[in-house]
Amino acid sequence: MSKIKIYKIILICLIIAAIIIGALVVIKYFNLYKNETEAKQVIANIKEELKNNDEPIKEINQQIQGNKVVGIIKIPKIELEYPILETTTKETLNLSITKFWGNQINEIGNVSLAGHNNLNGTMFGKTKKLQVGDVIELTDIQNVTLKYKVFKMYIIDPNDISCILPEQEGTREVTLITCTNGNKNRLIVKAREQNI
Amino acid sequence: MTNLKSKLTIIAIVFMLVLIAIQTSIFASNENIQILEKNTGDYIIYVKDNLNTDFEFAFSNDKLADKTALSYYAAQEDTNGNKIALVNSSTKDLFLAPTYMWVRVGTDYILECVEIDLAKAINENDLQIAANLTKIIKVDTTKTNTTEETIDGKKVTTTVGKVVLMGEGEYSYILIKESEEYAKLRDLATRVSKFNSETDMYTKIQVYTEFFNKSKELVSKNTNEWTKVENNEILQPEDSEDGEKYILWIKEENSTTEKLDIQFLTSYKEYSEEKIVETITTKLPVTYDNNILLIVLAILVVAIIVVCIRIKMLNKREK
Numbered sequence: 396m397s398k399i400k401i402y403k404i405i406l407i408c409l410i411i412a413a414i415i416i417g418a419l420v421v422i423k424y425f426n427l428y429k430n431e432t433e434a435k436q437v438i439a440n441i442k443e444e445l446k447n448n449d450e451p452i453k454e455i456n457q458q459i460q461g462n463k464v465v466g467i468i469k470i471p472k473i474e475l476e477y478p479i480l481e482t483t484t485k486e487t488l489n490l491s492i493t494k495f496w497g498n499q500i501n502e503i504g505n506v507s508l509a510g511h512n513n514l515n516g517t518m519f520g521k522t523k524k525l526q527v528g529d530v531i532e533l534t535d536i537q538n539v540t541l542k543y544k545v546f547k548m549y550i551i552d553p554n555d556i557s558c559i560l561p562e563q564e565g566t567r568e569v570t571l572i573t574c575t576n577g578n579k580n581r582l583i584v585k586a587r588e589q590n591i
Numbered sequence: 592m593t594n595l596k597s598k599l600t601i602i603a604i605v606f607m608l609v610l611i612a613i614q615t616s617i618f619a620s621n622e623n624i625q626i627l628e629k630n631t632g633d634y635i636i637y638v639k640d641n642l643n644t645d646f647e648f649a650f651s652n653d654k655l656a657d658k659t660a661l662s663y664y665a666a667q668e669d670t671n672g673n674k675i676a677l678v679n680s681s682t683k684d685l686f687l688a689p690t691y692m693w694v695r696v697g698t699d700y701i702l703e704c705v706e707i708d709l710a711k712a713i714n715e716n717d718l719q720i721a722a723n724l725t726k727i728i729k730v731d732t733t734k735t736n737t738t739e740e741t742i743d744g745k746k747v748t749t750t751v752g753k754v755v756l757m758g759e760g761e762y763s764y765i766l767i768k769e770s771e772e773y774a775k776l777r778d779l780a781t782r783v784s785k786f787n788s789e790t791d792m793y794t795k796i797q798v799y800t801e802f803f804n805k806s807k808e809l810v811s812k813n814t815n816e817w818t819k820v821e822n823n824e825i826l827q828p829e830d831s832e833d834g835e836k837y838i839l840w841i842k843e844e845n846s847t848t849e850k851l852d853i854q855f856l857t858s859y860k861e862y863s864e865e866k867i868v869e870t871i872t873t874k875l876p877v878t879y880d881n882n883i884l885l886i887v888l889a890i891l892v893v894a895i896i897v898v899c900i901r902i903k904m905l906n907k908r909e910k
Contacts, residue, residue: 399905406898413891420884483876495876509876514885519878553875574879581875 424515426489431517433459434491437478438467445538455536459490466500467534468492468508473521479533483509492518495572496559500535505561505568512573512582519573522584531586533569543569543586550580558583623702624692625796626712632680634709635669637793638694641701648676649693650685654704658693673792683709713800721803722795725780727852728841729757735859736826745864752859754825760843762820765813766828769836776805776838777855806853810840817842833860 437457441464457464459478466479479500483493488511497506510519527545534540551558558581561568567588575582623639638646649661666674676694678686686709694702713721720727737750756762767773779802786795825839839854 399902399909402898402902402905406895406902409891409895409898413888413895416884416888416891420888423884485877488876488878493876509878511878511880514880514882520880551875553877556875558875572875572878574877578877578879581878 427513427515427517430490434477437464438476441467441478441538455534455538462487462490465494465536469532469534470522470525470529471532472529473524475519475521477510477518479508497570500533501539501541501567503565503567505559505570506533507559507570507572509572512575519571519582522571522573523575523582525584530589531569531571531584541567542589543567544589545584545586547583547585549583550575551583553578553581558585563587624705624707625793625800626707626709627718627796628709628712628714630715632683634678634680634683634712636676636678636692636707637673637796638676638702639793641694641696642673642791642793644674644696646674646676646694646696646701648695650690650707651693652685652688652690654689654691656691658695658700658703661693663693663695669792671792678709713796713803717803718796718799721799721806722783724783724802724806724853725855727850728762728843730841730854731755731757732854732856736824741867744867746867748861748863748865750859750861751827751829751831752856753827754839754854754856756820756823756825756841758843760845762823763817763842763844764820764825765810765816765818765840766825767809767813767816767838767840768828768831769838773809773838774836776802776809776853777836779805780853780855809838810851810853813840827856827858827860831858831860833858 437459440457441455455464455466457478459480463481464478465481467476468479469476477492480487480491480493483495487493488509492508492510494500495507495509498504500506510522512518512522513520525545525548527548529545531543531545532540533543547562558570558572562585569586571582571584571586573582574580625637625639627635627637629635636648638644638648644666646666647663648666649658649663651661664676667677669675676692686707690707691704692702692707693700693704732752732754734753734755735750736753737748739746739748741747769777779798782798783802786798820841825841827837831837835858837856837858839856841852841854843850843852
């Protein structure tokens with residue numbers, strides 16, 4: 396068999412592999428897009444509900460693929476706005492930001508939220524751009540929105556779960572958790588209610 | 592006159608007291624003897640503190656009989672070598688009327704006019720039962736029962752004692768919290784448990800008789816309280832506290848036999864409250880975006896380009 400023929404077979408194999416991998420990449424980003432769209436739709440639904448009701452709504456009643464929404468997170472600086480899902484699993488993390496640990500949103504104590512550090516900048520993909528003093532807004536299921544100010548950012552080992560504890564008892568705190576350095580570390584952003 | 596009357600009264604009282612004292616010493620109490628009814632129908636009389644003394648004894652139905660005129664018999668020996676007064680089964684009918692006993696060693700009278708009531712004698716079989724009480728029905732009293740419940744955010748653990756029956760019969764029981772009346776039975780059981788080879792036969796029969804009769808008397812008071820045993824376990828009462836004393840009667844019934852036994856229990860209760868602390872056993876979630884697909888795709892594209900260039904070069908060379 397001539398060298399040209401061998402190279403042609405290798406070329407065909409490479410092209411087939413590239414097509415398969417390319418398809419997987421497309422599927423992945425399509426799913427990301429779909430989830431983003433669904434999350435945005437849920438936000439839009441909540442806003443629409445608020446707009447159409449003169450009286451304040453008693454409870455946000457929205458779900459994403461059967462997962463209950465327990466609040467909304469908004470970070471104006473990095474143009475982030477997502478529904479917060481009630482539980483953290485591999486599946487829910489693909490859908491939106493999730494509540495990892497702690498009390499209900501906006502209750503006294505610390506609530507820890509987890510989100511993917513997506514390469515395309517969605518979810519917590521841009522949290523590394525935050526700085527101390529930046530504002531995080533959390534809306535709870537009673538549609539009460541409180542503002543939190545970032546007071547600490549640091550990187551920890553994934554086994555170090557001390558970040559889920561409140562830094563100051565009797566205050567409202569929120570902790571954002573996302574991966575950094577691949578899966579090796581976690582970037583922690585801690586914020587405390589602005590008025591306190 | 593008045594003085595004389597007082598003196599006479601005092602003298603009369605003193606005289607009465609002396610008479611009572613004399614009577615007491617003459618009519619010795621039957622506490623000084625223990626009677627055992629043998630299965631053969633004979634009766635053995637043990638005389639307190641005289642189990643090794645060669646005494647003589649006599650019986651009479653006349654309380655005021657002249658002790659010196661009575662017919663005395665020499666003491667015999669039981670199978671353990673104790674000196675005894677034997678009442679033969681053939682002569683026991685003579686004891687239907689009130690009968691009195693005199694015992695002497697040489698010319699010294701040890702007992703005088705002690706009433707003998709054969710009806711109060713303990714039977715050899717009953718004596719055996721009394722000796723084996725607490726050991727007739729096999730039980731394990733060392734087991735415990737532990738329950739856990741959550742009350743007001745606290746884990747409450749309660750461990751209490753229980754009795755496990757080791758046999759396979761039909762059991763029922765009576766469980767009584769010990770009162771003063773029942774404490775006497777426990778005291779007797781303690782005395783029985785301390786018996787050893789040094790304990791004399793008189794003491795054994797005395798305590799066994801008391802233990803057997805007391806147990807019988809108390810259990811007959813509670814005959815309506817028999818409760819069927821479930822799963823071969825008898826649980827300690829829920830309201831019992833650590834260290835309380837209980838008496839447990841157990842009855843084992845088979846088609847042919849019925850056994851009765853007794854256990855003396857001390858309740859055990861261990862109570863602990865533990866605040867439930869949520870323990871975190873997880874790692875922080877995995878939230879990284881795996882870019883391996885993009886890297887592989889890039890490598891493939893580079894490889895395709897390299898292979899294309901190589902093919903082109905080979906084609907040129909061939910031409």
